[in-house]
Amino acid sequence: MKSNGKVILVIIDGLKFQTAVDQCGYLEALVESKKARRMKMIAVLPTLSAPIYETLHTGLEPVDHGITSNDNLRKSNSENIFSIAKENGLRTAAAAHSYFSTLYNADPYIPITDQEVNDANKPIQYGRFYSEKGYSSFNISLISEHDLMNQASMMIDRYKPHYLMIHSCSCDSIGHKFGGSSQEYSKQAWMVNDQLAQHIPFWMEEGYRVLITSDHGFTDSGNHGGSSNIERWTPYYDIGHPRPGVAKEKFLNSQSPLASCHC
Ligand SMILES: [Zn+2]
Structure with a gap:
């Protein structure tokens, strides 16, 4: 990847490979029209969110970076994309769950200071974080995908970050409530x-x-969290890849092109 390129990474939490292929018609259209490459990624273990957020940002597997459960979330102590970009004078941004604030900006996460960040001294310099807390009626926590994407585009418009990460959590929330083969999960994808x-x-x-x-x-x-194919197989779309189309090879997500990209 070009060292001067601007990159957006979208993490759709809990989206399994086949549901992406079946439901994400726009992304598939980009592949079909040779504007994007689609790869099948094999998630590292354990197949849990916080360990893999850190894997995607460090290239290290959970057994090596040390965040091995959502319940031992802490600030990253490994070189990561946000810290590397900042050290090289690049602008970083994220619209994401507060886990990312804890991992890269401030541990513990304190909403009054950390929920909205504009600070050139932090690894994530422009941050808009959400908690999913505060819903009482349906035993489910959600954010608005519409608001999330608008926040991301707003930060692009205002701050022109070199690296922007967007983290969408609604497929994971719906999947826990209704299951990965449910109509509700497919509709959310x-x-x-x-x-x-x-x-x-x-x-x-x-x-x-x-x-x-x-x-x-x-x-x-x-x-x-386990090692079954349905938990490990994840989609990877690369819009702008020099070899568009459907890739035959598979990658561990610790080997993602992003893991070796210094923006
Ligand atoms: Zn989950």
Whole structure:
């Protein structure tokens, strides 16, 4: 990847490979029209979110970077994309779950100071973080994908970050509630794709290479963390890849092109 390129990474939390292929019609259209390459990624173990967020940003596997559970989340102590970009004078941004603030900006996460960040001294210099807390009625926590993508495009417009990470959590939330083979989970993947379809053209116009993946898949019974194929197989779309189309090779997500990209 070019060292001067601007990159957006979208992590669609809990989106399994086959659901992406079946439901994400806009992303598949980019592959079919030779504007993007689609790869099948094999998630590292355990197939849990916080360990794999750190894997995607360091290239290290959980057993090596040390964040081995969502319950031992702490600030990253490894060289990571945000720290490398900042050290090289590049601008970073994220619209993401507060886990990312804890990993890269401030541990513990304190909403009053950390929820909205504009600070050139932090690894994530422009941050808009959400908690998913505060829903009482349906035993489910969600964010608006519409608001999330608008926040991301707003930061592109205002700050022109060299590296922007967007983390969408609704497929994971719906998957836990209804299961990975449910209509509700499929519809939510469709919804995320539909929101991306409204923003990716703008991001491409702004000169970004856009990478879209997920951290892990989902079991039919609504869980993840283990080593089954349905939990490990994840999609990886690379819009702007020099060899567009469907790739035959598979990669561990610790080997993602992003893991070796210094923006
Ligand atoms: Zn989950």
